[in-house]
Each structure stands twice: as C-alpha cells, then as structure tokens.
Amino acid sequence: MNMPWTLARQTARDAAKPLDAIELALPSAVGLALASAVRALASQPTCDTSAMDGFAVAGPGPWTVVGRVAAGDPVPGPLAVGEAFGVATGAPVPEGSEAVVPVELCSADGALLIAEALPGKHIRRRGEDWSAGDELVPAGSRITPAVLGLAAAAGHDTLLAHRRPRVAVIVTGDELLHAGPPRPGRVRDAIGPMLPGLLHNADLLGTTHLRDDPDALADALTSDRAALMPELTDALTSNQADVLITCGATSVGPADHLRRVLANLSAEVLVSGVACRPGHPMLLAVLPDGRFVVGLPGNPFAAHAAVLTLLHPLLDALGGHTTNPPVTAWLGDVNAHPRDTRLVPVTRSGALAVPVGHDRPGSLWGAALADAVAVVPPGHRGGEVEVLTCGSAS
Numbered sequence: 001m002n003m004p005w006t007l008a009r010q011t012a013r014d015a016a017k018p019l020d021a022i023e024l025a026l027p028s029a030v031g032l033a034l035a036s037a038v039r040a041l042a043s044q045p046t047c048d049t050s051a052m053d054g055f056a057v058a059g060p061g062p063w064t065v066v067g068r069v070a071a072g073d074p075v076p077g078p079l080a081v082g083e084a085f086g087v088a089t090g091a092p093v094p095e096g097s098e099a100v101v102p103v104e105l106c107s108a109d110g111a112l113l114i115a116e117a118l119p120g121k122h123i124r125r126r127g128e129d130w131s132a133g134d135e136l137v138p139a140g141s142r143i144t145p146a147v148l149g150l151a152a153a154a155g156h157d158t159l160l161a162h163r164r165p166r167v168a169v170i171v172t173g174d175e176l177l178h179a180g181p182p183r184p185g186r187v188r189d190a191i192g193p194m195l196p197g198l199l200h201n202a203d204l205l206g207t208t209h210l211r212d213d214p215d216a217l218a219d220a221l222t223s224d225r226a227a228l229m230p231e232l233t234d235a236l237t238s239n240q241a242d243v244l245i246t247c248g249a250t251s252v253g254p255a256d257h258l259r260r261v262l263a264n265l266s267a268e269v270l271v272s273g274v275a276c277r278p279g280h281p282m283l284l285a286v287l288p289d290g291r292f293v294v295g296l297p298g299n300p301f302a303a304h305a306a307v308l309t310l311l312h313p314l315l316d317a318l319g320g321h322t323t324n325p326p327v328t329a330w331l332g333d334v335n336a337h338p339r340d341t342r343l344v345p346v347t348r349s350g351a352l353a354v355p356v357g358h359d360r361p362g363s364l365w366g367a368a369l370a371d372a373v374a375v376v377p378p379g380h381r382g383g384e385v386e387v388l389t390c391g392s393a394s
C-alpha cells in the first residue's frame, strides 16, 4: 500500500535528528543551519553615533566649533551648550550632543556655525538596532550571507552550525551509457548528472555506477566508501556517507534488486512506495548502522519527484534546518489523479502556476523548462497548491 505523499514527506523529515554541531569560522558556515541562536555580544551602535557628515551641536545655535571627530576615533569629551563638533558619518558624537546637522545645511557667520537643529535628529542612539544579549537569529535558521554579516556586526568570529550530511550516489542499470548518444537498448544516465545540483544542504562524496547485480549493490551499500572511491582514502573517517542514494532497481522486475538487498541487509524500510505520480516506487530505509538509503526510481522524472518528496526533507532534517512555511501558487484544473498526488512541472507568473507539459516519468524535458514543481492533491480542480523549487535550493 503506497503511503500518502504528505505523510511520506513528513516521515522523511521525522526520520533523522540533526547531525553534530561544529564551531566554524564565519565564512565556512554559509548555507548550514545554526545549532544555537545568534545573540548580540555588544549593542549596536555601541555608543551614540552620527548618521551624517556634519556637526554635532548642543543647545540652540549659533555654535562655536570646538573640535572634530572621525569614524574610528574614541568618544570625544562633553559638549557644552553653544558648542559644535565636526563629525563624520559613523563617528561617535560627544556626550551632550543634542542633534547632528548635515554639513550641507550649515553656513558660517565669521567663526560661528549657523543652522537649524532638530532635537535628536541624525544621531543613532546606543543600542538603537539591538542591545547586547538580544537574540538576533533563532537556532535552525539557514546561515545566509546576511546572517554572516549580522553575526560579525554583533561580535562573533565563529558560529555553531550543524554539519552538512555526506551523500554517496549509486547509479544502477546494465542499459546505461555515460557518454555519447543513446541507441536502441541503451539509454544515457540522466539521473547521475542531475543529482549533484539537487543535493542542496549536502556534500556529495562521489557517484558509483553499478550493473544490475544484487551482490554489487549489497557491497556498495555496506562497504567503506573509500573502497569504492580510492581518491577519497586520505580522510577515511570523514568519508562515511550519512545517506546513500540509489537510482533504479526500485520496481519489481527481475533486475530490480533493491528491496531484496535491503531485506538481506536487515534494513528498516520507513517508506516503501508513495501514492504519487510520477515516482510511486520510491523508497526510504535505514541500515542497521544508522545510514539512510533513499531509493530513486529509474525513470528520471520519477527520480526527480523522489528527490523532492523524500531526499530534500531528509537532508534538511539531518542538517538541522527548520521547516519553512510552504510556498503556494494558484493552479487550474490539471487532470488531477483521483487517489494519488501528482507532481507537475510549472513556471510561475505572479501568483499563478502554469504547467509546462512534457512531464512523462521517463522525461526531464518538463522539469528542465520549469522553475518549480506543483504538488497537486488527489481530486484537485483548481485552487492554491504548494510549489517546490526545482533547482538546487539555497
């Protein structure tokens, strides 16, 4: 019995706990999920600061200019009523400053400075953006370039982030070619070239090509990755995959060994078939040593559907990413299935999703033209649906 699509996605999400948290220098943490919240180590600004190039003034004008302070200078001494201090944008204003007047609004009368000062204007007050100790970004958030900049501004040199899952790909099929044009009986491997770009939030250790041989498949699922990929022997312990992705062999034909091999390896099968089109033979299992196996069907668009349904939620969970609210769009009547969820390649135009066609299970043509895949629930006749982005997510 195939599992409903939404339950399958939730099962993949719930199957894994976040991987270990590691402390990383800011630039290395981009794209990972925060393992603990970013808190401000200092207030911003740390002192009252000028927002303009001009003059800090105290009391009503005219004023006598008694000094000048540049960005990076220490806080200058207090300003008395009737006095002004030249200030640069970002420079600390002297204590007692009541306003900053932009230089272009000032004029001189002999040694005196004349302008109209509006109380409090153009002074960024201490702690105006945030105070020391404030939580700025919650745990589980993706570390974007802006998060890195914010963390630096708030005083951090490192961040605590969950490590990215390591993934190994096993492409199976006697009929597969890896170069040159397809010919009768032989097809080009379309999944191997597609997968690296779909592995957002993961590090790809390598891709292994196997014939339809159950022993070779069992070996690939159990042997040390270094044996399969000698180029990786330099860091044995770090090369262990957290997730093994198999392509093909999910069905019931004589050459489709995946389910039998997993049973022989005493794997626990968490999802065995999903009520969705394409991709219903997709599979999720966990090996006795805790490594996950995601079985992508051999038909390339079905494999793409399985990536969106099972692999992405699993990788997000392993990487410690919190779930984002769904992105939705309005989709018309697209020949929904009475019982199964359909995954339909679409382009988005404003709030509207428009099917691009060419969406047979064996063809990536539609997915290649699309910018998203619409999740069409059974019986849909038109209305709001969830859309999943096609390319590698951030």
Ligand SMILES: Nc1nc2c(c(=O)[nH]1)N[C@H]1C(S)=C(S)[C@@H](COP(=O)(O)OP(=O)(O)OC[C@H]3O[C@@H](n4cnc5c(N)ncnc54)[C@H](O)[C@@H]3O)O[C@H]1N2
Pocket: 171, 172, 173, 175, 176, 187, 188, 189, 190, 191, 192, 247, 248, 249, 250, 251, 252, 253, 256, 279, 280, 281, 296, 297, 298, 299, 300, 302, 361, 362
């Ligand atoms: N009796 C049944 N047969 C099939 C069923 C079923 O329910 N009962 N389901 C069909 C569906 S749906 C799918 S999807 C496929 C899944 O097949 P497998 O995962 O076992 O994959 P294969 O049999 O090896 O290949 C299927 C198809 O895809 C081509 N293929 C395989 N790998 C690649 C690749 N890397 N790149 C491009 N094309 C690939 C392969 O040549 C076959 O044409 O099972 C159906 N059958």
Ligand code: MOO
Pocket: 277, 278, 279, 280, 281, 297, 299, 302, 361, 362
């Ligand atoms: O998953 Mo299969 O959906 O039709 O090719």
